[in-house]
Amino acid sequence: MNGASRDALGAAREQLDALTDNTAVDPARLGGELAAVTALLHREGTLRRALSDPSKSGEAKAGLLRQLLGTQVGDDALDLLAGLVRARWSQPRDLVDAAEELADTADLIAAQRRGVLDDVEDELFRFGRILSGNSELRSALANQVADGTAKAGLLHSLLGGRADPVTERLVTRLVTAPRGRSLESGIDALSRLAAARRNRMVAEVTSATPLSDQQKRRLGAALARIYGRQVHLNLDVDPEVLGGLRVRIGDEVINGSIADRLDEAARRLAG
Incomplete structure (x- = not known):
């Protein structure tokens, strides 16, 4: 707007x-x-x-x-x-x-x-990852001629009892009334809204192997210095990253190894 x-x-x-x-x-x-x-x-x-x-x-x-x-x-x-x-x-x-x-x-x-905003935020992210990795499910939910009630039923079978009711309501509304948006862009928008409730930004972090607690703290601190606000980390693992780290915040992407290139990226972005 x-x-x-x-x-x-x-x-x-x-x-x-x-x-x-x-x-x-x-x-x-x-x-x-x-x-x-x-x-x-x-x-x-x-x-x-x-x-x-x-x-x-x-x-x-x-x-x-x-x-x-x-x-x-x-x-x-x-x-x-x-x-x-x-x-x-x-x-x-x-x-x-x-x-x-x-x-x-x-x-x-x-x-x-209810103190479950973090859970909802994480569930939205995980659902987005499921969509991106399951073309059959994505096609079924994005089918414009499919009945909305049937799609809501499919979502309930996937999320009911496994995700918070807020997550299920948000995703169901998106799927049954996308208003011209792709499911991926809709999930991304919902994730940004969830982050905004805490005045936080969302970073999608992809690494070759799971990050240790120390690495997550270091990454979060570095991103907070760059952007001047708390950053929530959505973590994903992809062996094709080949030992490095990829961080996406909005349209910005930082590539580097965990140990010796993150600080360099932070200085570059800060400058």
């Missing part, structure tokens, strides 16, 4: 944080309601355009939203959504993207409250 949409999303994030600071608010329920409205806005183009029309006043759009939703969602979700439609958006899709991000973030807040 850029321009007006970026500012509107920033304000919406702050509103969600302020709302969920109240322990009386159920973030899991909130996430489900926001996700349902996201699906509605994605499906109904006329409504989407009407609620993001810059020629209409914010109050008029909020009034239309309240009239349409009535008591179908709770007051908390309705207030958040009213704030979204009052804002200015560079394009109608940005409004839907923002509603979806708020839904996913609300679920992650629910995980954070």
Whole structure:
């Protein structure tokens, strides 16, 4: 997003944080309601355009939203959504993207409250790795003509009882309503949202052999110096790395051996 949409999303994030600071608010329920409205806005183009029309006043759009939703969602979700439609958006899709991000973030807040955000983050990463290594599963879940209920059932057979309910909800929403995204990009976006809950960045680390605790601490400290913030390590092993180390953070990639090239990479990036 850029321009007006970026500012509107920033304000919406702050509103969600302020709302969920109240322990009386159920973030899991909130996430489900926001996700349902996201699906509605994605499906109904006329409504989407009407609620993001810059020629209409914010109050008029909020009034239309309240009239349409009535008591179908709770007051908390309705207030958040009213704030979204009052804002200015560079394009109608940005409004839907923002509603979806708020839904996913609300679920992650629910995980954070229960102290399982790290687990959800790791499960999202592992599921992404499973997808990348299983073309048959990826094809089944990405099949655009397959029934959404059947895909949700397949996911439940894979994740039910093995992953946190938040992980299953997030992945199921992504698979049944990808909104033009690949599964890989959707999982990556969810991982970034999870990391943002702790003001952390995510580093995907691939090494030839499992890293020792000392190596993980050294790597985490070096990356923290480079980026000025805590970095969460998602670890993977690939013998083809041939004794070296590959670290990807966003679009940046660091290649080097664990012992004698990491510090050099850190100095280069810092400079």
